[in-house]
Amino acid sequence: MEDDQEKLLEQATSVVKSAGVMMQRSFDTSKTAEVIKYAVDAISELKTSSMSPKTYYELYMQVFDQLSRLGSYFFQENSKGVSISDLYDRVQHVPSILPRLYLLVTVGSVYISTSQIKPQEMLKDLMEMAKGVQHPIRGLFLRYYLNKMCKDKLPDSLSDPSKGTVEDSIEFLLNNFSEMCRLWVRMQHTGGIKDKTKREKERSDLRVTVGENIVRLSSIEGVTLKIYMETVLPRSLEVIVSSKDAIAQQYLMDCMIQAFPDEYHLNTLNPLLEACTQLQPSVEIKGIFINLMNRLSDFAVEQDLEMVRDIDIYALIKTHVDKLLAEHSSAGETSKFLQLFVAFLRLSLKCYPDNNDHASEILSSSLSLVSKDSSNQLDAESLNWISKLLIHALESLGLSVLEMSSFPKLMGYLQFAARKKVALKIVQSVVAFKASLLSTRVVTFLLEYIATLTHDMADTTDSDPFEFEEEQEFTARLVHLVYSENPDEVFAMLNLFFENFSKGGSKRQIYTYPAIAFAYMKLAANRQGSEVKMESLLKIFRAILDKVTKINPELGYKLSLQCALCIDRYDDKKSFEEDAYEFAADALIIYQDSLTDLEARFSAIKVIAPVYASFTCFDEENTITLYLNCAQYAAKTLQKHENIEGNALASKLFWNKALQEPDRCVLYMNKAMNLAKAEGNSKMLVYLLNVWLEYGLSGLDFDKDVVNEIVQNVRKSENSEAKTALSLTLNFIRSRQQEGKFSEISY
Numbered sequence: 058m059e060d061d062q063e064k065l066l067e068q069a070t071s072v073v074k075s076a077g078v079m080m081q082r083s084f085d086t087s088k089t090a091e092v093i094k095y096a097v098d099a100i101s102e103l104k105t106s107s108m109s110p111k112t113y114y115e116l117y118m119q120v121f122d123q124l125s126r127l128g129s130y131f132f133q134e135n136s137k138g139v140s141i142s143d144l145y146d147r148v149q150h151v152p153s154i155l156p157r158l159y160l161l162v163t164v165g166s167v168y169i170s171t172s173q174i175k176p177q178e179m180l181k182d183l184m185e186m187a188k189g190v191q192h193p194i195r196g197l198f199l200r201y202y203l204n205k206m207c208k209d210k211l212p213d214s215l216s217d218p219s220k221g222t223v224e225d226s227i228e229f230l231l232n233n234f235s236e237m238c239r240l241w242v243r244m245q246h247t248g249g250i251k252d253k254t255k256r257e258k259e260r261s262d263l264r265v266t267v268g269e270n271i272v273r274l275s276s277i278e279g280v281t282l283k284i285y286m287e288t289v290l291p292r293s294l295e296v297i298v299s300s301k302d303a304i305a306q307q308y309l310m311d312c313m314i315q316a317f318p319d320e321y322h323l324n325t326l327n328p329l330l331e332a333c334t335q336l337q338p339s340v341e342i343k344g345i346f347i348n349l350m351n352r353l354s355d356f357a358v359e360q361d362l363e364m365v366r367d368i369d370i371y372a373l374i375k376t377h378v379d380k381l382l383a384e385h386s387s388a389g390e391t392s393k394f395l396q397l398f399v400a401f402l403r404l405s406l407k408c409y410p411d412n413n414d415h416a417s418e419i420l421s422s423s424l425s426l427v428s429k430d431s432s433n434q435l436d437a438e439s440l441n442w443i444s445k446l447l448i449h450a451l452e453s454l455g456l457s458v459l460e461m462s463s464f465p466k467l468m469g470y471l472q473f474a475a476r477k478k479v480a481l482k483i484v485q486s487v488v489a490f491k492a493s494l495l496s497t498r499v500v501t502f503l504l505e506y507i508a509t510l511t512h513d514m515a516d517t518t519d520s521d522p523f524e525f526e527e528e529q530e531f532t533a534r535l536v537h538l539v540y541s542e543n544p545d546e547v548f549a550m551l552n553l554f555f556e557n558f559s560k561g562g563s564k565r566q567i568y569t570y571p572a573i574a575f576a577y578m579k580l581a582a583n584r585q586g587s588e589v590k591m592e593s594l595l596k597i598f599r600a601i602l603d604k605v606t607k608i609n610p611e612l613g614y615k616l617s618l619q620c621a622l623c624i625d626r627y628d629d630k631k632s633f634e635e636d637a638y639e640f641a642a643d644a645l646i647i648y649q650d651s652l653t654d655l656e657a658r659f660s661a662i663k664v665i666a667p668v669y670a671s672f673t674c675f676d677e678e679n680t681i682t683l684y685l686n687c688a689q690y691a692a693k694t695l696q697k698h699e700n701i702e703g704n705a706l707a708s709k710l711f712w713n714k715a716l717q718e719p720d721r722c723v724l725y726m727n728k729a730m731n732l733a734k735a736e737g738n739s740k741m742l743v744y745l746l747n748v749w750l751e752y753g754l755s756g757l758d759f760d761k762d763v764v765n766e767i768v769q770n771v772r773k774s775e776n777s778e779a780k781t782a783l784s785l786t787l788n789f790i791r792s793r794q795q796e797g798k799f800s801e802i803s804y
Contacts, residue, residue: 062112069102069116077123084130089139092130093148093160099123100156103195110194110244110259117198121205124163128206131167141168154189158199161186166206176212177225183207184232193244194263200237201266204230204273214279223279227288230277234270235296238309241267242302260304267305268312275316285321294332303337310336310345319356322349323368330377342381343390343397350374350400357407370408371415374401382426391426391435395442398423402446406453413457416450420463427470435470443467444475448482456492458483459502468506473516477509477528484510484531493540500539500550504557507532511569512560529565533572544580544587551576555597563608571616574601578623591628595636598623602643610651614661617643618668625674638679641672645686659699662691666706670713677716684710692725697732701741704729705748712757719757726752730763739771739779746786753799761802764790768804 080095099120108116135141145164151157165183169176183203190196211229212221244260274280274289290313297309310333314322322329329349333342353370378401382394398419405415423446427435435443447467450458458464468476483506487494494500504511510532520528539550551573558569574597581594598620606613617640624637644665652658669687672680688707692700708725711718726749733741746767749759771783793799 062109065105065108066112066115069105069108070119072102073099073116073119073123077126080123080127084126087134087137089134089144089147092127093151096123096127096160097151097153097156100159101153103159103198104153104155106192106194110263113194113198114262117202120159121202124159124202127160128163128167131164132170135167135171141171141173155195155199158186158190159202162199162203162206166210169207169210172220175219175221176207176210177221177229180207180211180225180229184229188236191240193240196240197237197244197263197266200233200240201269204233204269208273211273211277213277223277223284224288226277227274227280227284230270230274231289231292231296234267234274234293237267237270238296238300238305242300242305245302245304257304261308264304264308268308271309271312271316275318282321282324285317286325290321290325290328294328298332298335301337303339306336306340307345310340311348314345314349314352319352322353323356323370326368326370326373330373334377334380341393342385343393346374346378346381347397347400350397350404354400354404354407357404371405371412374404375418379422382422392439392442394426395423395439395446398426399442399446399449402449406449410453413454413460416454416458417461417463420446420450420461420467424463424466427467440471440475443470444479447479451479451482451486455486455490456499456503459499459506465506473509473514473518477520480507480509481528481531483507484528484535487538488531488534492538494535494538494550495540496546497549497553500553503535504553511557511565513562525564526568529568532565533569536569536573536576539576544584544589547580548584548587548589548593551580563604566604567608567612570601570605571612574598574605574616574619578619581623581627591624591633595620595624595633598640602640606643606647606651610647611657611661613651614644614647615664617641617647618665621672622668625672628674631674634674634676634679637672637674638683641669641675641683642686644668645683645690648690655696659696659703662687662703663706666691666710670709670715673715675715680716684716688721688725692728697736698738698741701729701732701736701738702744704732705745708748712752712755722752722757723759726759730767734770737774739774739776740782742767742771743779743782743786746783750786750790750799754793761799764802765804 076095076099080092080099083089083091083095102116103113103120105113105116131141131144134144141164145161145168148157148160148164151160162183165179168174169179187196187200187203190199207229211226213223213226241260241263244263245256271293274293280289293309293313297306297313300306300309313329330346333345336342378397381397402416402419405412405419409415423443427439427443447458447464450461450464468479471479483503486492487503494503508514509517510528536551536554539547539554541547541550554569554576555573558566558573561569577594577597580589581591584591584594602613602616602620605616621637621640621644624633624640628634628637644661648658648661648665652661666687669683672683675683688710691703691707691710693703704725708722708729710716711721711725726745729745730742733745746764749763752759768783768787771779774780787804790799790802790804794802
């Protein structure tokens with residue numbers, strides 16, 4: 058069949074091209090009679106009834122090219138003095154009706170452009186004569202050609218009133234639209250094709266020819282909202298509804314929605330929706346509603362909402378959606394209706410951003426829809442629309458969705474991956490908006506909704522490692538949004554999180570436990586006048602620390618130091634010194650028992666030693682015991698260059714606010730000096746010089762000859778970086794000497 062169509066097109070094309078060549082030769086000699094004759098030959102190929110609509114369209118485009126050249130020829134002839142009126146009369150004597158009408162349209166278009174006739178008179182004449190072709194395909198393309206040739210000839214509000222009015226153009230296009238729609242629909246019931254599907258496909262191929270009228274109507278300058286409401290819309294809808302054809306109604310209603318301004322749709326929403334209820338039963342009205350609501354949603358974002366507030370869009374659409382739902386809902390329609398609810402929710406949220414009730418009603422209707430599905434097994438597309446529905450509500454309303462009873466029930470229909478996606482959106486939304494969690498009720502709801510993130514479910518599946526890390530980091534941040542002026546309420550909310558996190562297993566707790574620990578520490582600083590006891594917090598700290606240490610020792614020793622610092626800072630009565638000591642000592646135990654990597658051990662001791670030096674809550678015995686143990690580890694690192702810094706760190710344990718033992722401090726500094734000199738490490742010598750100076754400024758009495766010793770050693774070295782650092786240090790000494798300090802130092 059396709060081969061037959063190609064052959065027919067090839068034969069017709071050959072004739073058209075040959076006629077075009079002869080027509081061009083006649084142009085050159087201005088033999089108008091021959092021009093018309095060859096034009097008729099080319100146009101006559103469009104009289105065929107053997108071609109499919111698609112093939113006919115290809116042939117039409119070739120004939121159109123020839124007619125475009127013909128129109129230019131007629132215009133040139135008129136400019137040479139040939140009467141265009143005579144040409145118009147002349148082509149009326151062409152015997153065959155189809156070529157005659159194509160030629161009349163061609164000459165008529167030129168006639169209008171010469172301003173020798175009023176456009177409305179010519180358009181009316183051509184419109185009447187076009188009725189002479191009633192064959193569906195031939196008539197459709199003839200009127201399509203009429204549209205094309207007259208598109209820039211139609212009068213509008215910018216035109217000279219003497220040439221016609223906007224109303225004339227509207228009348229022409231509406232009449233042409235009505236006739237073309239009638240011809241298009243007749244194609245369904247004519248011809249020898251028995252295959253309904255194929256016939257519908259052929260009709261679909263030609264839909265743009267009919268829709269062109271609507272596009273032209275929307276582009277005319279001067280089609281005001283008033284004219285649209287009183288003339289264009291009612292007459293267009295009358296044509297569409299009266300066609301009683303599902304294919305035509307489906308396409309043309311979408312054309313109306315896409316072609317005309319959104320402002321017009323807002324002001325004519327009721328008649329537009331009413332027309333939808335009069336369409337054929339097989340028309341996919343939900344799709345029309347969806348397109349309309351998506352357009353209005355985008356418009357509401359871009360425009361001032363005053364117009365939206367003047368029209369109760371929500372009530373209008375809900376009435377028709379409910380009616381549609383009552384008449385057409387079935388198990389097979391679930392997915393499309395959910396898509397409709399997504400569009401409706403999006404529109405409602407854009408137009409009424411502060412109205413949670415509307416969103417709640419739409420979610421409730423969605424829940425009713427899916428709960429009616431007797432199979433209780435929603436397809437993947439339906440689940441996807443539920444997910445989008447929930448995410449739209451969440452992104453706009455934030456924590457308000459927690460108050461909507463339909464939200465968690467809809468979530469329950471989703472599979473694990475989709476539930477987790479929605480849960481993550483909830484968390485990200487709360488974090489992004491920095492929405493304070495103000496009550497145990499809110500926290501309880503929140504944890505229920507994000508359960509897929511906090512612990513394993515019956516249908517849990519493995520996540521991508523990077524995605525999992527992102528999920529847990531966001532989840533952990535929630536605890537820092539807990540807020541209340543009542544410490545007891547804060548404690549209760551944090552306990553809910555802790556209880557939930559304790560079910561998450563080590564893979565989650567490595568992210569969530571440190572966060573909850575710091576949240577409890579913040580509470581420790583603000584628990585005055587409450588029932589929150591330090592003993593209760595310490596028990597929680599201990600449980601968290603034991604778990605974290607098993608999972609990640611490096612994180613464990615840092616957390617143990619933070620626990621000790623918490624007591625050090627907030628235990629004003631020194632009632633929990635032993636607990637603080639235990640937490641502090643844990644850091645060294647973890648260092649000794651669990652850290653095997655040399656680099657990790659050295660990094661740890663560089664953290665532990667300065668923190669130890671900052672403690673003020675221990676008595677002298679506990680202080681010395683801790684410091685000696687730490688100094689022992691610091692001074693015995695296995696790498697030589699690390700031993701230098703380790704001994705310097707150890708020295709700081711014996712010269713700080715809590716403890717000042719100059720002999721031990723100097724002892725460790727001298728060990729560091731000897732190691733640096735033995736190794737010839739000029740860079741570390743400059744570092745030690747700065748430590749000495751720091752001690753000197755804080756009151757430690759030391760042998761100032763050490764400065765000269767270091768200066769001489771560094772100056773002898775070839776290490777330019779060390780020499781530069783030394784120069785800066787010496788400048789520092791000079792500046793302090795001008796203030797009366799370090800006067801005994803000479804170099």
